[in-house]
Amino acid sequence: MTYRVHIRVVPRAGLLDPQGQAVEHALAALGFEGAGDVRIGRAIELAIDARSADAAEASAREMCERLLANPVTEDYSLVVEA
Amino acid sequence: MTYRVHIRVVPRAGLLDPQGQAVEHALAALGFEGAGDVRIGRAIELAIDARSADAAEASAREMCERLLANPVTEDYSLVVEA
Amino acid sequence: MTAAAPVTRASSFPGERPVTLDVVREHNLTASEFDRIVAMLGRTPTLTELGVFSALWSEHCSYKHSKPVLKRFPTTGPQVVQGPGENAGVLRLPNGWAVAFKIESHNHPSAVEPYQGAATGVGGILRDVFTMGARPVAVLNSLRFGPLSEPRNRYLFAGVVRGVGDYGNCIGVPTLGGEVGFAEGYSGNPLVNAMCVGILRESDLATARAHGVGNVLLNVGAKTGRDGIHGASFASEELSEKSEARRPQVQVGDPFTEKLLLEASLELITSKLIVAIQDMGAAGLTSSSAEMAARGGVGVEIDTGLVPTREAGMTPYEILLSESQERMLVVAEPHQVAAIQAVCRKWELDATPIGHVTDDGLFRVKHHGLTVAEIPGQPLVDDCPVYTPNAREGAAAIARRKARPRRAARVDADEALEALLDTPSIASKRWVYEQYDSTVQASTVLGPGGDAGVLRVATEPFALAVSVDCNNRLVGLDPYEGGKATVAEAARNVACTGAEPLGITDCLNFGNPEKPEVFFQFREACRGISDACVAFGTPVTGGNVSFYNESPTGAVDPTPTVGMVGLLRRAEDRVPSHFRAVGDRIVIVGSSEGAMGGSAYWAELCDFIGGAAPRVDLEHETRLQQFLVAAAAARLLRSAHDCSEGGLAVALAEAAIGGPYADRGFGAVADLRTYAPALSAIEALYGEDQGRVVLSVAPAALPGLRAMLTRHGLQGYLAGEVRAPGGELEIVLPEGVHRWPVDRLRAVYDDAIPRRMRGISTDRPEA
Amino acid sequence: MLRVAVVRFPGSNCDWDTYHAVAGAGADARFVWHRDTDLQQAEVVILPGGFSYGDYLRSGAIARFSPVMQAVQKHAAAGGAVLGICNGFQILCEAQLLPGALVRNDRLTFVSRPVWVRVERTDTFCTSAYTRGTEMRIPVAHGDGCYVADDDTLRLLEAEGRVVLRYTRGENPNGSVADIAGVCNPAGTVVGFMPHPERYADPVTGSDVGAGFFRSIAAWLPGGTARSTT
Numbered sequence A, B: 001m002t003y004r005v006h007i008r009v010v011p012r013a014g015l016l017d018p019q020g021q022a023v024e025h026a027l028a029a030l031g032f033e034g035a036g037d038v039r040i041g042r043a044i045e046l047a048i049d050a051r052s053a054d055a056a057e058a059s060a061r062e063m064c065e066r067l068l069a070n071p072v073t074e075d076y077s078l079v080v081e082a
Numbered sequence C: 001m002t003a004a005a006p007v008t009r010a011s012s013f014p015g016e017r018p019v020t021l022d023v024v025r026e027h028n029l030t031a032s033e034f035d036r037i038v039a040m041l042g043r044t045p046t047l048t049e050l051g052v053f054s055a056l057w058s059e060h061c062s063y064k065h066s067k068p069v070l071k072r073f074p075t076t077g078p079q080v081v082q083g084p085g086e087n088a089g090v091l092r093l094p095n096g097w098a099v100a101f102k103i104e105s106h107n108h109p110s111a112v113e114p115y116q117g118a119a120t121g122v123g124g125i126l127r128d129v130f131t132m133g134a135r136p137v138a139v140l141n142s143l144r145f146g147p148l149s150e151p152r153n154r155y156l157f158a159g160v161v162r163g164v165g166d167y168g169n170c171i172g173v174p175t176l177g178g179e180v181g182f183a184e185g186y187s188g189n190p191l192v193n194a195m196c197v198g199i200l201r202e203s204d205l206a207t208a209r210a211h212g213v214g215n216v217l218l219n220v221g222a223k224t225g226r227d228g229i230h231g232a233s234f235a236s237e238e239l240s241e242k243s244e245a246r247r248p249q250v251q252v253g254d255p256f257t258e259k260l261l262l263e264a265s266l267e268l269i270t271s272k273l274i275v276a277i278q279d280m281g282a283a284g285l286t287s288s289s290a291e292m293a294a295r296g297g298v299g300v301e302i303d304t305g306l307v308p309t310r311e312a313g314m315t316p317y318e319i320l321l322s323e324s325q326e327r328m329l330v331v332a333e334p335h336q337v338a339a340i341q342a343v344c345r346k347w348e349l350d351a352t353p354i355g356h357v358t359d360d361g362l363f364r365v366k367h368h369g370l371t372v373a374e375i376p377g378q379p380l381v382d383d384c385p386v387y388t389p390n391a392r393e394g395a396a397a398i399a400r401r402k403a404r405p406r407r408a409a410r411v412d413a414d415e416a417l418e419a420l421l422d423t424p425s426i427a428s429k430r431w432v433y434e435q436y437d438s439t440v441q442a443s444t445v446l447g448p449g450g451d452a453g454v455l456r457v458a459t460e461p462f463a464l465a466v467s468v469d470c471n472n473r474l475v476g477l478d479p480y481e482g483g484k485a486t487v488a489e490a491a492r493n494v495a496c497t498g499a500e501p502l503g504i505t506d507c508l509n510f511g512n513p514e515k516p517e518v519f520f521q522f523r524e525a526c527r528g529i530s531d532a533c534v535a536f537g538t539p540v541t542g543g544n545v546s547f548y549n550e551s552p553t554g555a556v557d558p559t560p561t562v563g564m565v566g567l568l569r570r571a572e573d574r575v576p577s578h579f580r581a582v583g584d585r586i587v588i589v590g591s592s593e594g595a596m597g598g599s600a601y602w603a604e605l606c607d608f609i610g611g612a613a614p615r616v617d618l619e620h621e622t623r624l625q626q627f628l629v630a631a632a633a634a635r636l637l638r639s640a641h642d643c644s645e646g647g648l649a650v651a652l653a654e655a656a657i658g659g660p661y662a663d664r665g666f667g668a669v670a671d672l673r674t675y676a677p678a679l680s681a682i683e684a685l686y687g688e689d690q691g692r693v694v695l696s697v698a699p700a701a702l703p704g705l706r707a708m709l710t711r712h713g714l715q716g717y718l719a720g721e722v723r724a725p726g727g728e729l730e731i732v733l734p735e736g737v738h739r740w741p742v743d744r745l746r747a748v749y750d751d752a753i754p755r756r757m758r759g760i761s762t763d764r765p766e767a
Numbered sequence D: 001m002l003r004v005a006v007v008r009f010p011g012s013n014c015d016w017d018t019y020h021a022v023a024g025a026g027a028d029a030r031f032v033w034h035r036d037t038d039l040q041q042a043e044v045v046i047l048p049g050g051f052s053y054g055d056y057l058r059s060g061a062i063a064r065f066s067p068v069m070q071a072v073q074k075h076a077a078a079g080g081a082v083l084g085i086c087n088g089f090q091i092l093c094e095a096q097l098l099p100g101a102l103v104r105n106d107r108l109t110f111v112s113r114p115v116w117v118r119v120e121r122t123d124t125f126c127t128s129a130y131t132r133g134t135e136m137r138i139p140v141a142h143g144d145g146c147y148v149a150d151d152d153t154l155r156l157l158e159a160e161g162r163v164v165l166r167y168t169r170g171e172n173p174n175g176s177v178a179d180i181a182g183v184c185n186p187a188g189t190v191v192g193f194m195p196h197p198e199r200y201a202d203p204v205t206g207s208d209v210g211a212g213f214f215r216s217i218a219a220w221l222p223g224g225t226a227r228s229t230t
């Protein structure tokens, strides 16, 4: 089966996120009120051939641990779709 | 109410995604089999104060149209959480 | 015209639309051009063939409105190794070295997507240079935008600068200079011109001439996608709301792949594994294969079914016209294919045979065996109709030269200097060039921030000086004098560093040539460029024409950008543009009549663009250049700075403010009471007479300098001296003394662009 | 002659600059291709600047899996000297041969300019030619040069004197925590920094203040302690 995996890698809480801040300011300047706490990270989408959703998820987690997220600065989360 | 919004901005289908390609090759080199069609974009998370989830979503969509996504090269999708 | 029998044979690709007049019009071809095609083929073309014609007969590829004018450029000289016609021009340097260089526009793509448009513009010009067998050693960029008061212009500016930077930085080629201008006329149609300079051993020169029947065509580099289909014809039409909708899918640059392609190409060329090479630029596979065949007088046959594609189901039409980036077409003898593929594999690239050279002179395209296009090759490339449009100067333009400002400046003579230094077109461009890696390759002798960039060549004693310039205001006012002034300024910038001007490349950005007043500007500007190049002995080695730079509000200012390369015989003789030592004497060379026509003072402070453009005395300019080169070689100069926009006051201020990383500026005094006794303060300070430079000279070198000036038939005016850091710039005029604290000038000059760009997202459009 | 391996990754672009600076200082410079695992018995390995794998994903993230990096890990584990300059520093952090990470500059744009740095440590293989506290101006050119690390790591780095270079005179160009421009491992045998001394190694480029790093390397006695050459 081919599963579609959506991964989200964001700067760890507490770490400075200048890009998120810049966007927050830009939103305010555009008149969007009530928007805050903006964090910007990477969205990674990929297809994984695996026997089950669990296997696809396990594989994706390993990809995150080894390559897709930097353990020093980033957290990740993922969703597997059939 | 404060809603948490998760936005995903990815390169439009058909457009070259050199970053996705490089990651695809790297995953293969690391021995991950069956991973393909990698696309890399931005994950944006923010808090929106709004009266309803619908209002938060409408506001987030407008942010995407006006600032967060490049209409020429990117597509976006979003999820609103209470 | 009706044809007796088909000259060539081709079948429609299954599913292709039939060719109707509507379809012809959609392809930007006229009815008479279509007739010519039918006559050439002896039948109606297939859609694929029509696509091929529309690309090669687009303005961008065919030069159909500019050819006769360009033919008049001087293109020869003892230093010319390769003139116009190849991917880049090449000039001879000492000790077996040569320099390849070329400039190109990417205006339309940048208007739609500034980041990718600019990035792929840099990518394209780099490929033009390394396909000559030259290693790129410098990038320059010439940019024009509407005023920064408009959010859209700020977004375009930010995106273009980031695009230029990201591409060059990643490849590892220093961006050594450039220019940026802002004027109303560019709102809606920014100009993005990129120039690349490369170094090669003359013996390694490669060409884009296919020959050798049976030789193999290889597709090297990135896979082909559906990007930028019809980019060449898109670049050949005016921007309108409609073009927004029918814009080709944006091309995305991949500098990493380009870096691999650069290394692989140079390895293929220097190891003599290939016969010819050309990059797939505008009109992609079509123009590269047809042009290489036509240059060599041979035919080619390619099978688009063999071209590696990024997406499934691409038609031959799409594959032929795709402008996917980072691809090369290589011609090689069959027995070298394996060796070529090994080199490419080392650089992680694909090299795929897709066709061969034939002896029938035809441009033939198959798709998995089915012939979808077959066109006589030479006529395809050469027989596009050539037009000589009417040229007539507009009445408004004539009137403008006779006009005077209707109102006084909004500030006084003293405040005017600060106001001019605060003008984005004049202000420090640090905000721009600090986003460009200017020191990679460890060869930068003088980086951005002075009159010209200077880089050393390998371990040789000599260096190259490079500059791009265009005073679009003068060209708009008086295209002939403006054309001359543009070459003169580029040459003067190069000569100020001590380098001898060698040759130019040009990027001619104009509006719609079918408008008589636009074609007049074009023709006259080119005449001015030609005359200046003849006078200076700096041939035109190539360039690029970009017409149809129009937005809904009209044509852009005529902007014929000139890229100049000069030779500095000893790198360590390089002359910076800023004052360097207290007590040095300030000398002005060149006289002033207080030329206010087309000046920045009038434009920026009186909202008036007009008056008579200053005349450029080419004979004086030549002597001035020769003097600067000789004086640098004799080590007489501590600094030399060209007077351009903003006149003498701005030039003195810039020299005093110091280089971008000077700890502090110098004070300076210049007494102009006998330099220009008859002029008003405004004329003396802000007049933009041509042919002037501000020098600083150690007191002990003054006698030598005087002798050198005399030897070149020039007069120098000893105006004053450099004073202690932290002091004032003091200019003494007959009517009084003007003083400005240099620290204050420097703060204004440095912050003018940053303060306008604060908080601008470089990522996405502002609303 | 001391042997120095300069590793070339696809996308390295300061490889030749570094090679020339090393050779100019009198060492035996060799290139090693990223697919090779033989470091040619080099005593010092340099990972030069550039954009390995386009810096896609994160700077240095993909390069650290290149075959040559296994050899570099082994070399470092055996006490061999490794220097990462700019992209090389990023790779060393990604490979966890150095602590912390380099993230996007706080100004969010690429920055290319000479900046003032201070040499904080002179007992390493690549800084011995300087005296402690030397300040000099060296070019930086990077988009991801903001050094970050968690508080414990930072405390440790400072306590053990492992900050090798620091931005000074208020010229921190990227928002690096504590103005850190370069760090080393506990033994001082693995060093990484953002500035490019190889671009200021010859007076014709405007300055040769960076040549000392390469003189230090050429004069280094592997196995022994670094000796001062100034």
Ligand SMILES: Nc1ncnc2c1ncn2[C@@H]1O[C@H](COP(=O)(O)OP(=O)(O)O)[C@@H](O)[C@H]1O
Pocket: C141, C142, C143, C175, C176, C177, C178, C179, C180, C425, C426, C428, C429, C432, C433, C436, C447, C448, C449, C450, C451, C452, C453, C469, C493, C642, C644, C645
């Ligand atoms: N787009 C740019 N890219 C790189 N450098 C630039 C750019 N624009 C201006 N510069 C640099 O800023 C300096 C001043 O530019 P400019 O004011 O156009 O000089 P001038 O008027 O003397 O020709 C030059 O060194 C130039 O190379």
Ligand SMILES: [Mg+2]
Pocket: C425, C426, C644, C645
């Ligand atoms: Mg200027």
